[in-house]
Amino acid sequence: MLKGQGLKLLILDRDGVINHDSDAYIKSVEEWIPLPGSIEAIARLSKAGWTVAVATNQSGVARGFYDVATLEAMHSRLRHLVAEQGGEVGLIVFCPHGPDEGCDCRKPKPGMLKAIAHHYAVDLAGIWFVGDSKGDLEAALAVDSQPVLVKTGKGLKTMGNPLPPGTLVFDDLAAVAAELIHTCK
Numbered sequence: 001m002l003k004g005q006g007l008k009l010l011i012l013d014r015d016g017v018i019n020h021d022s023d024a025y026i027k028s029v030e031e032w033i034p035l036p037g038s039i040e041a042i043a044r045l046s047k048a049g050w051t052v053a054v055a056t057n058q059s060g061v062a063r064g065f066y067d068v069a070t071l072e073a074m075h076s077r078l079r080h081l082v083a084e085q086g087g088e089v090g091l092i093v094f095c096p097h098g099p100d101e102g103c104d105c106r107k108p109k110p111g112m113l114k115a116i117a118h119h120y121a122v123d124l125a126g127i128w129f130v131g132d133s134k135g136d137l138e139a140a141l142a143v144d145s146q147p148v149l150v151k152t153g154k155g156l157k158t159m160g161n162p163l164p165p166g167t168l169v170f171d172d173l174a175a176v177a178a179e180l181i182h183t184c185k
Contacts, residue, residue: 009050009116011129012129017132027066039078039081041176046086051120057107057135061094091119113139128146129148136149147167
């Protein structure tokens with residue numbers, strides 16, 4: 001399939017959506033633990049023709065908690081686990097900067113989402129971006145994507161505040177996958 005032509009694209013945040021999150025940061029492959037059903041959900045989406053990309057803030061790199069090689073090892077683990085289920089993970093982009101560095105990639109800024117759009121040569125209008133935080137939802141709105149909140153990770157806490165109008169809410173990534181596969185055959 002050519003880039004952008006008929007591409008069914010879904011963009012995911014990582015920590016709290018695909019894997020368990022931690023206020024102490026996910027600093028090693030051993031600490032990178034998938035949420036129940038998330039690997040299977042990505043594989044099911046992939047097998048149903050979806051391209052699943054990931055956009056993740058990783059300020060732990062800037063803070064010195066782990067290096068890019070360790071981060072890449074976590075992403076290799078994600079790709080391997082999804083491949084074992086017969087699926088594939090698309091482009092993974094990350095922001096290694098701290099919150100005060102003024103970059104344009106750290107969510108809620110839309111730089112990573114724009115990088116994914118450029119890579120796949122698509123317009124992000126209406127494309128679902130699934131996250132668990134206010135910053136994820138704001139990043140989606142900044143590029144006219146559909147904000148989708150999951151109740152995993154920081155999702156329940158995020159629901160305690162007003163959500164952007166039109167935000168879709170699901171229990172977890174498996175529920176998102178079931179909806180997309182069911183409605184977009």
